[in-house]
Amino acid sequence: MALLEVKDLRTVFHTSEGLVTAVDGVTFSVEAGRALGIVGESGCGKSVTSLSVMRLIAQPGRIEGGSITFDGQDLLTLSDDEMRKIRGKSIAMIFQEPMTSLNPVFTVGAQIAEAVTTHEKVDDARAKDRAVEMLEKVGVSLARQRFDAYPHEMSGGMRQRIMIAMALACDPRILIADEPTTALDVTIQAQILELLKALAAERHLSLMLITHDLGVIAEMADDVVVMYAGEIVESAPVLALFEAPAHPYTRGLLGSIPTLRTGKSEKLTVIPGSVPNPLFYPGGCRFEPRCPSAFPLCRERHPALARVPDGRLVRCFLYDETVRAVDPALLPVAREQRAAAATAAAPATATAAAATSST
Numbered sequence: 001m002a003l004l005e006v007k008d009l010r011t012v013f014h015t016s017e018g019l020v021t022a023v024d025g026v027t028f029s030v031e032a033g034r035a036l037g038i039v040g041e042s043g044c045g046k047s048v049t050s051l052s053v054m055r056l057i058a059q060p061g062r063i064e065g066g067s068i069t070f071d072g073q074d075l076l077t078l079s080d081d082e083m084r085k086i087r088g089k090s091i092a093m094i095f096q097e098p099m100t101s102l103n104p105v106f107t108v109g110a111q112i113a114e115a116v117t118t119h120e121k122v123d124d125a126r127a128k129d130r131a132v133e134m135l136e137k138v139g140v141s142l143a144r145q146r147f148d149a150y151p152h153e154m155s156g157g158m159r160q161r162i163m164i165a166m167a168l169a170c171d172p173r174i175l176i177a178d179e180p181t182t183a184l185d186v187t188i189q190a191q192i193l194e195l196l197k198a199l200a201a202e203r204h205l206s207l208m209l210i211t212h213d214l215g216v217i218a219e220m221a222d223d224v225v226v227m228y229a230g231e232i233v234e235s236a237p238v239l240a241l242f243e244a245p246a247h248p249y250t251r252g253l254l255g256s257i258p259t260l261r262t263g264k265s266e267k268l269t270v271i272p273g274s275v276p277n278p279l280f281y282p283g284g285c286r287f288e289p290r291c292p293s294a295f296p297l298c299r300e301r302h303p304a305l306a307r308v309p310d311g312r313l314v315r316c317f318l319y320d321e322t323v324r325a326v327d328p329a330l331l332p333v334a335r336e337q338r339a340a341a342a343t344a345a346a347p348a349t350a351t352a353a354a355a356t357s358s359t
Contacts, residue, residue, distance in 0.1 A: 002029035037221030109147030
């Protein structure tokens with residue numbers, strides 16, 4: 001049974017220019033003890049999805065549909081007070097930029113201790129001991145002295161460790177990490193990822209990783225959700241996705257990763273254009289204007305997220321046999337495109353292996 005289950009989530013923002021649909025019918029689940037990676041370009045709705053799970057969408061944003069079920073309880077039906085008891089206790093989050101997430105006028109130790117006293121009935125001395133214990137757990141040296149340090153006195157990697165300590169101080173069951181290695185150098189990125197992996201294994205912690213970095217996904221995730229323009233375009237186990245990406249967008253993302261195996265004569269894949277303005281999504285497939293495999297039906301109809309024979313979910317007419325019902329003449333075209341897609345996926349296997357080994 002899934003520990004966290006999101007069904008048909010729809011999050012919108014009412015702006016002066018119109019209705020912005022940031023998350024549109026997103027469905028996924030996080031199993032106990034497993035790591036789910038959510039990947040896609042900036043503007044695809046990844047961070048809004050994570051904030052929706054935490055019920056931290058501020059005005060003019062609003063969750064307008066769907067359900068978010070944690071341990072059998074729909075979080076969207078809870079009052080604000082009830083949600084505050086869960087947020088930080090059972091479900092914790094590491095935000096994208098630790099310098100802006102930490103309060104600059106309080107010591108890092110005081111902020112970790114506050115997270116403890118907010119959710120547990122302990123005195124200040126016990127809260128301080130827990131904070132020091134967590135600082136040691138995440139690899140902060142001289143933890144008792146660092147308890148009284150301010151965020152600006154620490155490096156970016158150290159601040160990220162503080163955020164992890166704060167998030168895990170109350171022993172949550174799920175940790176959401178939004179771009180946990182942003183703005184960190186490669187060496188520190190590797191340390192932070194190894195720390196998260198070790199803590200997750202030690203505590204049987206479920207992870208939900210939000211990132212644009214497929215190397216992080218290869219290193220950390222068990223399952224992957226690929227988002228584009230507010231919706232899921234592919235969902236699969238991590239190895240299956242890297243070995244044979246199905247959706248043209250997923251293939252484009254994998255093909256754009258430079259690796260040690262990329263020869264001088266080989267060119268990286270370029271996905272032309274940019275993510276569409278959410279005020280003006282295309283009427284058919286949202287990826288169609290940028291898709292090298294698009295055919296006429298893609299401009300006319302919006303594809304559903306369908307299960308394909310290997311069990312993964314893909315939002316693409318190349319894998320949808322119902323195109324026969326629309327126009328039988330399209331089916332051979334779809335089959336040809338599918339064969340071309342399988343051929344294009346072959347180099348991606350080497351890309352996946354290199355991405356995994358280089359992370």
